[in-house]
Amino acid sequence: MTDKQLGVLIHGAGWVSGEHIKAFQANPHTQVVALSSRRMESVKKRAAEAGLVNIGMYTDLCSALRHDGVDIVSICTPQHVHAKNVIKAAEAGKHLVIEKPLANRWDEICAMRDAVRKAGVKTVVSFVLRWNPLITTLKSLIADDALGTIYYIEIDYQSNIASWWSGFEEARTKEKGVGSMLVAGCHALDAARWLAGQGSGQAARVTEVFAWRGGWRKGSTREYNYFTGEWADGKPPLEYEGLEVYMLKFDNGAVGKVSSNYDCIMPYTFPIEIFGDKGSVKDNRIWSHKYPGQKGWIEIPTILPDSSDVSHHPFQAQMDHFVDCIRHDRESHCNLDDAAHTHEVVFAAQQCYETNRPVSLPLR
Numbered sequence: 001m002t003d004k005q006l007g008v009l010i011h012g013a014g015w016v017s018g019e020h021i022k023a024f025q026a027n028p029h030t031q032v033v034a035l036s037s038r039r040m041e042s043v044k045k046r047a048a049e050a051g052l053v054n055i056g057m058y059t060d061l062c063s064a065l066r067h068d069g070v071d072i073v074s075i076c077t078p079q080h081v082h083a084k085n086v087i088k089a090a091e092a093g094k095h096l097v098i099e100k101p102l103a104n105r106w107d108e109i110c111a112m113r114d115a116v117r118k119a120g121v122k123t124v125v126s127f128v129l130r131w132n133p134l135i136t137t138l139k140s141l142i143a144d145d146a147l148g149t150i151y152y153i154e155i156d157y158q159s160n161i162a163s164w165w166s167g168f169e170e171a172r173t174k175e176k177g178v179g180s181m182l183v184a185g186c187h188a189l190d191a192a193r194w195l196a197g198q199g200s201g202q203a204a205r206v207t208e209v210f211a212w213r214g215g216w217r218k219g220s221t222r223e224y225n226y227f228t229g230e231w232a233d234g235k236p237p238l239e240y241e242g243l244e245v246y247m248l249k250f251d252n253g254a255v256g257k258v259s260s261n262y263d264c265i266m267p268y269t270f271p272i273e274i275f276g277d278k279g280s281v282k283d284n285r286i287w288s289h290k291y292p293g294q295k296g297w298i299e300i301p302t303i304l305p306d307s308s309d310v311s312h313h314p315f316q317a318q319m320d321h322f323v324d325c326i327r328h329d330r331e332s333h334c335n336l337d338d339a340a341h342t343h344e345v346v347f348a349a350q351q352c353y354e355t356n357r358p359v360s361l362p363l364r
């Protein structure tokens with residue numbers, strides 16, 4: 001175990017970076033020592049907001065990586081620059097927190113994986129819902145046989161992402177965002193893998209996927225804001241379908257359905273249904289063979305994954321877990337290797353749109 005204080009560089013000073021900084025500031029084993037982004041104005045603003053003084057401030061990653069005492073780099077830039085950021089930081093020997101989605105192409109993810117393996121650095125990918133209190137509770141109940149063998153799981157990402165969403169201007173485009181499941185619905189896909197895995201630290205792997213896409217928002221310049229309930233015209237259009245629906249087969253025999261739905265006119269929701277041969281789950285309501293006298297659903301009072309706000313997401317638990325992995329020389333269950341598989345399913349589904357046929361994994 002190492003007792004060394006770990007220095008952190010945050011790269012990309014936007015919305016999510018504020019939560020990464022707070023989490024590292026609250027961890028007793030880490031200190032934020034540098035901040036970099038495209039514009040110095042953003043770096044200075046974020047540093048002031050976070051109360052960071054005497055830190056390195058940079059507008060290019062290579063210089064920031066040379067800052068004294070950087071052990072961990074948090075990649076908080078938009079998805080289309082993650083691959084080159086991650087490869088550079090890994091080559092510099094830094095441990096990495098990588099925001100989802102990992103990248104826009106499967107070959108980029110393979111190159112990131114090669115660079116990380118070669119450097120022997122540790123990684124965690126921000127599928128932050130793996131640390132959400134409802135999801136950690138369900139994972140623990142599943143490992144404790146409360147549901148028996150899981151045979152069906154259904155999880156949906158339902159959020160009318162629009163101009164209010166930081167990063168929408170780039171993420172709405174086919175070139176920089178690619179699709180709704182890659183940009184945001186990947187949280188539901190990853191949660192389905194995680195909860196379909198029966199062991200405590202294990203996510204199931206997908207062996208086959210079939211996907212459709214649809215909805216009404218592609219190309220529309222009419223937008224709904226569910227925070228204010230107002231409609232607006234003349235907005236930049238979504239360049240891909242807002243709805244994607246995947247049917248999945250897992251390596252343990254379970255099947256699943258996940259969707260990413262930007263087109264819904266309602267507040268954010270993330271419904272979860274899990275069916276096992278000894279019990280069932282509907283969000284935070286449980287029916288289980290473990291409670292033979294049960295006459296109604298048992299409701300767990302906990303925090304649900306029911307907000308799109310980054311301040312609601314459990315980044316503290318994710319970063320504490322990762323720092324623990326580094327200090328005790330352990331791999332995270334959500335490292336680049338594992339998270340790459342969630343993305344592999346997305347790229348396989350993209351093939352379905354071309355061929356209209358199920359795609360088997362692993363991808364060649």
Ligand SMILES: NC(=O)c1ccc[n+]([C@@H]2O[C@H](COP(=O)([O-])OP(=O)(O)OC[C@H]3O[C@@H](n4cnc5c(N)ncnc54)[C@H](OP(=O)(O)O)[C@@H]3O)[C@@H](O)[C@H]2O)c1
Binds near residue numbers: 077099183
């Ligand atoms: N895990 C989660 O739940 C979660 C939640 C939200 C977002 N995210 C992910 O986090 C990432 C960032 O999202 P965000 O919402 O923070 O976006 P954002 O608010 O747009 O911030 C992105 C930041 O990166 C900087 N940047 C852009 N291009 C750059 C480049 N080429 N080189 C260096 N810096 C660059 C921006 O630059 P300036 O210096 O010009 O300001 C901006 O400060 C995305 O991948 C997103 O999907 C994840």
